[in-house]
Amino acid sequence: xxxxxxxxxxxxxxxxxxxxxxxxxxxxIAEYPGVIPNDSDEIFERKxxxxxxxxxxxxxxxxxxxxxxxxxxxxxxSVAFHGTFDQVQDHVVEQLWGDGLPxxxxxPQRVEKFLAFTDRDPDEVLGILHPELREATIxxxxxxxxxxxxxxxxxxxLVAVAEAIADPHFRxxxxxxxPGWEPLVIVSGPLVGQLDFNTEGGLMRVGRRANATVGxxxxxxxxxxxxxRVPPGGTDKGSIGYSFNVALAENEAxxxxxxxxxxxxxxxxxxxxxxxxxQSVVGISPPIYSGGSTALEHLEYITYYATHTPGPxxxxxxxxxxxxxxxxxxxxxxxxxxDDGWSKDDIRQHLFENVRLPARLLxxxxxxxxxxxxxxxxxxxxxxADPLYAESDDPDRLLPLxxxxxxxxxxxxxxxxxxxxxxxxxxxxxxxxxxxLVRLLPDYSDRLDATGNGDx
Amino acid sequence: MGDEQLLEVVWxxxxxxxxxxxxxxxxxxxxxxxxxxxxxYVFRGNEMFEIIxxxxxxxxxxxxxxxxxxVFGDTHGADERAVVEDIPNKLLKYRADAAIVGVGA
Numbered sequence: 001x002x003x004x005x006x007x008x009x010x011x012x013x014x015x016x017x018x019x020x021x022x023x024x025x026x027x028x029i030a031e032y033p034g035v036i037p038n039d040s041d042e043i044f045e046r047k048x049x050x051x052x053x054x055x056x057x058x059x060x061x062x063x064x065x066x067x068x069x070x071x072x073x074x075x076x077x078s079v080a081f082h083g084t085f086d087q088v089q090d091h092v093v094e095q096l097w098g099d100g101l102p103x104x105x106x107x108p109q110r111v112e113k114f115l116a117f118t119d120r121d122p123d124e125v126l127g128i129l130h131p132e133l134r135e136a137t138i139x140x141x142x143x144x145x146x147x148x149x150x151x152x153x154x155x156x157x158l159v160a161v162a163e164a165i166a167d168p169h170f171r172x173x174x175x176x177x178x179p180g181w182e183p184l185v186i187v188s189g190p191l192v193g194q195l196d197f198n199t200e201g202g203l204m205r206v207g208r209r210a211n212a213t214v215g216x217x218x219x220x221x222x223x224x225x226x227x228x229r230v231p232p233g234g235t236d237k238g239s240i241g242y243s244f245n246v247a248l249a250e251n252e253a254x255x256x257x258x259x260x261x262x263x264x265x266x267x268x269x270x271x272x273x274x275x276x277x278x279q280s281v282v283g284i285s286p287p288i289y290s291g292g293s294t295a296l297e298h299l300e301y302i303t304y305y306a307t308h309t310p311g312p313x314x315x316x317x318x319x320x321x322x323x324x325x326x327x328x329x330x331x332x333x334x335x336x337x338x339d340d341g342w343s344k345d346d347i348r349q350h351l352f353e354n355v356r357l358p359a360r361l362l363x364x365x366x367x368x369x370x371x372x373x374x375x376x377x378x379x380x381x382x383x384x385a386d387p388l389y390a391e392s393d394d395p396d397r398l399l400p401l402x403x404x405x406x407x408x409x410x411x412x413x414x415x416x417x418x419x420x421x422x423x424x425x426x427x428x429x430x431x432x433x434x435x436x437l438v439r440l441l442p443d444y445s446d447r448l449d450a451t452g453n454g455d456x
Numbered sequence: 457m458g459d460e461q462l463l464e465v466v467w468x469x470x471x472x473x474x475x476x477x478x479x480x481x482x483x484x485x486x487x488x489x490x491x492x493x494x495x496x497y498v499f500r501g502n503e504m505f506e507i508i509x510x511x512x513x514x515x516x517x518x519x520x521x522x523x524x525x526x527v528f529g530d531t532h533g534a535d536e537r538a539v540v541e542d543i544p545n546k547l548l549k550y551r552a553d554a555a556i557v558g559v560g561a
Contacts, residue, residue: 001547002481006504006558015560023474028482036499036561044500048507056508056556060483073472080467084460097468105463134470143468225470321534370498371561384533429534 004059006052008032013234014176021132021227021235028059037371077122077139079108092147096229099220099244103147114142117155119441126159127166130173131235132227136166140225148217153448154195154210158217160276160436161185165218165226167434170278174430176228179313180238181280181427183218184326186411188250188264189274191438194448197249201415203328204246211246218278219244245281254331254412258338263411266344267435274438279324279409280431285309285423290333295340298333299350302421307355307401310425312365314357314401318376318385322429323402326409327351331416344410352405360395409433483554486517492552494543495525496532499559508556523550531557 007015007029019027030052039047074080081091088105092098104110115122115138122139129136138159145158165172165183175183187197198208206212222228228236250263264275285305290298306325310317317323327347337347359376366374377393379385389399402408414420426432441447483489495501505525512520528546529539547555 001552002479002483002554004554004556005560006501006556008499008559008561011560021472021474023476024479025476026479032559032561036559044503045507048504049511052504053508053511060486060554062482064480064482073469074467076469076471077466079464081465082462083465084462088463088465091465105465106468107463108466111466128473129470132472133474134472136470140468140470143466147468220468224468319534371500372498384530 002028002060004028004030004056006030006032006056008036009034011237014237017227017234018131026064028056028062030055030059037368076135076137077111077143096233097224098147099216099223101216103220104149106143106146110146111139111142113152114145114150114155115139117152117441117444117447118159120159126162129166129226131176134225134227136162136221136225141221144221144224145213145217148213148220149209150213150217151195151209151451151453153444153451153453154214154217156438156440156444157187157191157195157214157274157276160438161214161218161278162221163436164276164278164434165222167436169432170434171430171432172222172226174427175222175226175280176236176238177427177430178237178239179282179427179430180241181282181431182242182245183222183278183431184245184281184424185214185218185247186250186263186277186279186326186409187214187247187274188252188262188277188411189269189438190272191274192249192252194445197247199249199251199413201417203414204248206246208246211249214247215244248328248411248413250411251331251413251416254334254416257331258334258412260334260338260344260412263409264435266409267433269435269437274440275435276438277409277433277435278431279326279433280427281326281424282313282427283309283425288421288423289419290336290421291419292336293340295337295342295346295350298337299347299354302327302423303351303354305423306351307357309423310401312357312361313369314425315362315365315374316369316428317401317403318362318389318399319374319379320429321384321403322432324407324409324426324433325402326411326424326426326433327421328411328413328424329421330414330418331412332419333421334412336419345405347410348405348408351408352400352402355401356398357401358396359389359399362399363395486512486520486554488519489553490521490523490551492523492528492547492550492555493525494528494531494555494557496559497525497530498532499561501525501558504558505556523552
């Protein structure tokens with residue numbers, strides 16, 4: 001059946017790349033010139049009549065080419081280039097394999113060192129990744145881990161990261177969307193200490209190899225295997241975006257001291273498991289300082305920033321019925337809250353009840369995002385939102401931005417000597433927190449010891 | 457430079473899995489045809505479709521039948537996967553001859 005798409009100018013390249021990747025190169029794309037939310041009603045109508053419609057008519061009658069070029073690609077894992085170090089770097093740039101930083105050349109020898117930390121078939125397919133619908137395999141994980149500068153012993157963590165984003169629940173296909181969210185890897189469990197992840201000051205800075213390279217790996221993997229590339233590529237449409245997140249590692253000792261559960265346990269795993277969780281981050285709060293002798297004193301400003309970090313963008317939580325934000329909390333703040341008898345669940349419940357914004361602020365923002373305002377009354381009528389969102393028509397009624405208490409993640413990390421937290425807002429249903437167990441060979445600790453680099 | 461080590465590097469990408477679907481179908485004459493509108497409920501697609509209908513009528517294509525977007529549902533909503541999966545069934549059920557899909561922006 002003939003299909004004709006309508007796409008605005010800024011998304012034409014992405015549309016062309018997507019139809020090519022999906023194997024449907026003949027879908028006609030009619031261009032809307034410009035940026036739709038910026039156009040008046042008059043200009044909008046004129047462009048539909050004078051630009052979009054004529055293009056559709058042209059497409060209705062356009063012949064379909066008989067000859068279709070088929071690109072021949074290398075065999076996965078085969079040698080694709082020979083050269084000096086500098087020539088390799090230039091080739092990586094030309095092929096759009098890199099992230100703008102020098103890469104560790106993925107030689108067969110380096111890849112084999114990584115594969116020594118698994119007994120899984122290197123060609124085992126972990127998933128098919130959008131938008132280019134390529135196979136994510138153990139081998140491609142190892143190759144991109146080499147390029148990112150990871151150590152071979154990180155492979156089990158990298159495999160778990162790849163498994164998490166390959167899970168359809170994660171919705172990797174949305175990773176090129178305009179909000180420009182960036183995935184965050186959270187590591188909890190014994191490997192945090194064994195592999196020397198930083199859990200304290202400078203938590204989210206580059207500086208420690210494990211944190212920095214595991215974070216870098218994910219972005220490289222999303223470029224090379226999923227196919228998300230910034231210009232000159234066309235598939236990453238993050239309007240501004242920001243750089244890869246270093247991996248965030250949990251301070252388990254601090255958690256145990258308070259008698260709280262670890263993040264891995266909160267995610268449903270056993271205390272002795274090393275767990276990887278990947279989630280989207282669309283906004284990060286300023287530093288949240290809090291003090292006092294009661295939990296409520298600490299929660300006052302945490303709640304403020306939990307509300308105002310996403311701000312009216314949080315209407316999308318309601319529209320898509322999903323939100324998994326993350327509170328990163330210094331152990332000193334957690335200690336103050338715990339001393340008042342509060343648990344993580346108490347914090348979550350308080351946030352669920354108090355993170356709210358007025359309806360009018362949320363509804364009006366829809367016009368700027370999608371080109372048209374919405375109403376919660378319409379959302380409720382269409383069963384998009386819970387009826388509580390339209391219980392009254394008071395535009396100043398405060399509406400909850402979090403959809404369930406249990407959806408907020410809490411990780412203890414950061415400088416224990418300072419009373420600071422940060423709120424990480426995730427992008428509604430895109431990249432919800434998705435966890436995987438890190439699977440190790442029975443003799444992993446021995447292999448780690450043999451490298452001389454672990455605290456095995 | 458002449459003594460610099462030459463490195464072999466392997467291809468970092470995964471095997472592409474999608475074949476190619478070559479469809480020779482277009483819609484050279486919309487007269488008497490049924491056109492489906494499929495929408496992601498953003499960027500004023502509903503208004504676009506009404507203008508497109510009007511343009512077709514103004515060009516004498518008065519016997520074109522339209523299947524409106526609400527038949528298919530929101531292709532970008534919370535249940536988009538189920539909605540998208542059901543599109544082929546609905547196109548067959550309502551005997552669509554072509555589909556106009558929007559809006560990517």
